Amino acid sequence: MPDGLTLNDDGTLSGTPTADGTATFQVMARYKSKSGQQTYQVVSLSLRVTLLAMPLPDAVAGTAYSGFDFRPQVSVAGDDAYDDTLVEFSASNLPDGMSLTNGVLSGTPKTKNAPDGSSFQVIASYRGAKGQQTYTILVNGQPLDVVKISSGFAHTCAVTPSGGAKCWGTNTMGQLGNGSTTQSNVPVDVFDLTSGVASISSGAYHTCATSTSGGAKCWGYNKNGQLGNNSTTSSLVPVNVSGLSSGVASISAGYYHTCVRTTSGGAKCWGSNGNGQVGNNAVADAKTPAAVSGLSSGVASIAAGSSHTCAITTSGGAMCWGGNGYGQLGNNSATDSKVPVDVAGLTAGAEGIATGFGHTCASTTSGGAKCWGWNAFGQLGNNGTTDSKVPANVSGLAAGVASITTGYGHSCVVTSAGGLQCWGTNTEGQLGNGGTAQSTVPVIVTGLTGGVASISAGYYHTCALTSTSAAKCWGSNTNGQLGNNSTTRSTVPVDALSN
Template sequence: MSQLLKRFFYTLPLVFIGCLGSMPGHAVESSVVSIAAGYDHTCALTTAGGVKCWGNNESGQLGNNSTTNSLKPVDVVGLASGVVAIAAGYRHTCALTTAGGVKCWGELYEPLHYNGVKHLTPVDMPDLTSGAVAIVTGGAYTCALTTTGGVKCWGVYSPLLATTPEVYVKDINSGMTAITAGFFHTCGLTTAGGVKCWGVNHDGQLGDNSSTEHLTPVDVTGLPSGAAAITAGWAHTCALTTAGGVKCWGDNFYGQLGDNSRTNSLKPVDVSGLASGVAAIAAGDEYTCALTTAGGVKCWGAKLVTIKGGPGSTNYSESFDEKDLTPVNVNGLSSGVAALAAGRKHACVLTTAGGVKCWGLNDFGQLGDNTNTNRLAPMDVIGLSGGVTSGPVAAPASPLTGLWWNQNESGWGMSITQRDSMAFLAWYTYDSIGKPTWFVISSCPLVGSGCTGDLYSVVGGTPLGVPWNGSGKVVTKVGTGSVAFSDNNTGTLNYSVNGVNGTKQITRQMFATGSVQPSVNYSALWWNENESGWGLAITQQYGMIFATMYTYDASGNPVWYVASSCPLSGNSCAGDLYQVTGGSAPTVTWNDAAKVVTKVGTVNFTFQNSSAGTLTYTINGVSGSKVISRQLF
């Protein structure tokens, strides 16, 4: 199930693909950037933007123009490129294209065909050839998140019971940043970090402290804010909090809520032992899994397979005694995992090397290891185990995250944060009269050796030191931007800003050295979740932090400050804060002599953990403090 996570600076949706991007010149060459697990089939999105699927194909859900099951990956017809996200359902699969369109295949429910029609190859969804930023699949329905933050659903089991995506789900025209689909219920993540759900509710899976069905969204009790991601199983739902913890609600017969009980809950309960340290979550039918910040995987609830009959036996049984009521480590997956996906009774992970491993029930070949043998531990998917090319150093988990600049134009820069195969670019530069301004590309999906996305400007925000008023900000699309990387340290920025095109060579800025990297790296986007309109880009190299603060001046105009030298001492750092004015606009020739660097105050960061901290500042004589958290996008 694909997921969309919360946004950083402002309310613009962006796709979370949940995977690792590839770069030329890496020692480890990724073949896959995203995975999706359906009822009993699995699919992968490749670095070229193509789709491969395997497992059950009786309804054409593999998309290879047949109904023959496949024990290993096969290419989806017509989708060798151009795809940025995938979702797998009960008997169908869907893909989100680079144009924002949706294509689906398998057993689809369309106008005048309420019993479903099989499509053995992808077909365009009516009225959704553009404008979508994320997709999820439930039992026999599909939902799309639109560029306006609205939700469209279609299929006979959708809450709207619509058969084409012609109408928004009632009461959701905007305000959503992510969606997830269970078998008969759907949930959305709001811009405030709250969760709303609708649909079937017999086990409390809507989380509104009732078991009443709702065709319109209802608030999940106790989660008006603080959620960063959501996932839905058959009849239970879970949320990842901004603190890195996990809360679940709904059916708990198999212990899938992880609270060390088998009691259903009509509202969220904490998962035992997971108050922090979680980066992503995925829910299967009657189990749940979490990806830790260390790259390991823990699961709880129904065990995916029960093997009886001794060594070598492949007999499958569904034993009510085979369950874990609290999270347990998955064998062989203590580190090295970039993303995970959960199907009915099988699960898969994407490794940081770009390979795919699966385990669990394998009756239709959904594990992709060219057998029908059930697996208690993760096995490599045939042809998707990653590969090795020339080069001395393996790529890090997020190779593009860092501070980028043009070394001949010292006065502007770009903070790139990569999370799996999605990049967020914050470009701090100058307007036509040399006044500091900033642009962001909030959704830049990595395909091949680069990414392309829309470029936005945000004005009208509240300056630091004044109570936040997010209603004043105005978000304007000013153009497009793309980056193409030659390797982990060099690339090219191409842009179009207000109709003016340009190109800049960029390199990774190295500002610190050392012999040993600290155990915790705070490099990330950071924000205050209640003040969606400003933020921080923190880049850490060894024991030094370079922080760029994107905010507003007294008139509500965008401004940026930098702490170029903030040495870490324990879990905190302190440094001087600077403003740089007089630089040249990106659309004119750079004039280095015109820029003026002025110290405007000081800044201090104190981190409670890798996902939460406090910003304390003094800027032009005004002091303040903000709670900040790592932004998961």
């Protein structure tokens, strides 16, 4: 007889088996002077309760969780008449604000958790038997609302609707401006800039912003004087740019230099100047703003790149200066220039301009896109990989372009319909089309065929601002530059999250 079972005098077999297994036993029945015997087998199976392991949908802090039902994840062995209504659930270490009721995980998590989520235990009980499983849930922050966005080497910064400055990503040089050098995978406030910010620009390892009163501040790496405060000491918090407490219309942070357009239409630059990118007819670094030769007025916009700078004049002309090893000045030459030179074929009709590592792109008043310079990855968008010293038309974009941006080896445009297209290198998914293959012609960014207000390409990542003030980023995320509480790259746009 199996341990735990008893054959009662009335002929019933009862009890609780103490172990699994098959037991053979004999039963003898007597009636008056006669008896009969039979051999039986009984298979004893103890109840086993199992909870299946599986990933859970992400949650968002401050938002009701849609609910995850653990009941279908329970399996019971040893009961042919299993009744799932008898299963009871309990949990431990749930995120604050969440609960498990009748097997359903729900509630509103109060705060975001670690980048890799937090673990909790669920226990399912059925007729005295229990099963346990550990699950992990990621609680993200709320999507970040912004009105301006700028991508740097491996960090990103934005201006909020209330005029505050927030940054995220790598912080080795203090480029996040929050007084530390600790990387952040979600946006953090820039010290003392929680209001009054008009615009922001992310460089390689420094960041600059303009105030609503027309002042300029910079922070981060300062070896070449790119902070403009007459120093070469880096700063973990914003410092005032010398002589620019007012009168600044826009600012552009390049690799190791910075430029502004003044409210009077002049151009000033400072920082690294080894290739003449400051534009003051010199090659010595400038620790304070220097006037760009010949551009004391008439400047409509300015863009600082890696070792060159470009501007659009109020008459629609494009001018560039600085490094020209790839032909990025667009003047049909490969010779550096310490002063502005005209871009061939764009002395009029240029509307916007963007400077990358070794290439430049412009949008025209007719809605076209043109690029020139380095083209190893197809970043000129002309269906080739040959460098060009003069502007080349971007394939398929003769019209309908609203704005343009350039990264290290890729370029992107916002169309007049509010869509996004990118081209060039795509090793980290920076084109946003769900893949990693480079493209020498524009491809559509997944999920952003409309509703895009602006675009900013970083070194290996890209960010966009939607018409609903959402910040979306994609590409490399090694340093948290996508701002989605993760360090995993994304080949499609993801929301940057509030802190």
